Amino acid sequence: MPKPALHLRLAQALELVGDQGQPQDHHGLPQRNAPAPLRVFLPFIRQRKRRQQRRLAASALHPEHGAGTLSLGADQRWHDAGINVSKGEPILISASGRLFLNKALEVSVGAKTCLWYRIGSGHINRCISERHSFIADADGPLYLQAALPGAFDSPAGTLATEPAPPHITGSLQVSVSRQPQELPTATAPQGWQYLWRLGEAAIFDQCDGTICCHTHGDVGILQYDIDRPLTDSSRLSWDWLVDALPSTLPEHIQPTHDYLSIAVEFDNGLDLTYMWSSQLAPDTIFQCPLPYWDQRETHWVLRNPALHALHQWHSESRPLLEDYRRAIGGPLPARIVRVWLIANSVFQNNPGRCQYRAITLEDADGSTGLLEDGE
Structure with missing residues (x-):
């Protein structure tokens, strides 16, 4: 297998990204088309003084x-x-x-x-x-x-x-x-549970037929177990409304990897996650830059605020088998095993807010509603 480009090897040496796979070619290898990591790292460095000031101010409030x-x-x-x-x-x-x-x-x-x-x-x-x-x-x-x-x-x-x-x-x-007070508790929406590896969180809640999400300096993955075959007719459909994105920079390097997304996990342990980006163009596809996840997770940007309005509902419907071939490639998994909701804001410590509704997994044999309107 050819070595990654020099700029990518440098970014990996700086621990900005992990294993990013190979660019797509006529052999059908998966597509990776995010901008060069160092182009994001330099603006990130310029922001560090503001982050330090926020941290010191927060420390003063919580001695x-x-x-x-x-x-x-x-x-x-x-x-x-x-x-x-x-x-x-x-x-x-x-x-x-x-x-x-x-x-x-x-x-x-x-x-x-x-x-x-x-x-x-x-x-x-x-x-x-x-x-x-x-x-x-x-x-x-x-x-x-x-x-x-x-x-x-x-x-x-x-x-x-x-x-x-x-x-x-x-x-x-x-x-x-031994003297507790009335404090927030982690209550997942009905039928969903937090991924134990990241721990429970007070991020997601059920709100009048939607799942609402508020993340600020934390991380959580909410999962819904399902067992459906992956076929040409498999589609994931949902509506989402984003009020605030937790990143102010492109999210494809480790120190800026704060985002909101919905994902599908397959029976081979890999997952494909569809996200909003603060700046990356729609149809940007990249491997997760974080250790462990770089071997498992692929990101696909669907929307950004420059092209799609915040504070409004947007509807999506994705052909999962076709998307898998384009974004991940290789031998195809047989089944879909989970749907995830992901929220991460630990790196830049900015708030992120969104809602999901009408989440449905469907194929030629029928559909499964994970959160229907009015539930």
């Missing part, structure tokens, strides 16, 4: 807790929080601080995105806010870990080793109490 707190760095270890909980007991976790993938470039995540907990050897959970309350589902000691979303290889909290975890600096200051 570290002081005495009685646990300091957590990204050391890939579970830490005893010093409290034994009982099943049914309400618990409050309060946290502040940030973890930095690159402090000079202000690439960081906050406590509500990277603080995880578990009781004993039970399943892991992610805090959905800086003040997170939950009801203990078991008896045992409470453990805490600071880790990026996607850092774990199993719901039991085993750390992933492939790809190797990135170098991370910074720390979180965490305190735990």
Whole structure:
């Protein structure tokens, strides 16, 4: 296989992108037509001062807790929080601080995105806010870990080793109490569930026949399990209304990869995700720039604000088999196994807002409504 172009190899060395596949040619290899990553990286560098000012202002509003707190760095270890909980007991976790993938470039995540907990050897959970309350589902000691979303290889909290975890600096200051308050909880719309690898979040909710999405400094993937054959007649249809996009720059490099999208997962573990972009042209196709996801996820831009109005409903209907051949290529999967809704705003920490309705998967044998009008 030929080596990637020099500019792409440089972008990979700077960890701006991962494996981007090969450009499409007469042999039918998948299309990759996003702009050169370095063209986005330079404007991103110019924005870092504003991001630093926002971070420092946020830190002033949420100072570290002081005495009685646990300091957590990204050391890939579970830490005893010093409290034994009982099943049914309400618990409050309060946290502040940030973890930095690159402090000079202000690439960081906050406590509500990277603080995880578990009781004993039970399943892991992610805090959905800086003040997170939950009801203990078991008896045992409470453990805490600071880790990026996607850092774990199993719901039991085993750390992933492939790809190797990135170098991370910074720390979180965490305190735990038995006096919870009325705080946000993660309630997924009926029939949907959050992908455990990224953890639950307070991003998606059901709103009068739509799924509404509000992301701000967090990430979540909402999934709907389905089992349908992938055929020439397979189509995914939906309406969406976008009020705010979480990126101000093209989204095809790691530090700007904040976006809103709907995706289809196939039985080979790959997924194709249709997105709005702040600046990329419609029909731009690129491999996800993030580690782990660069081996699994392909992005297809459908709309951008320069050509399509925000604050209005837009309808889509995509031929999935045809799109798979063009965007991913290779041996075809046999079945469609999930539909996803994705929201990410961890990198630039801008708000993103949208709604979805009338999500339907159909083929020659009929249709399945994942969220019909009026439900």
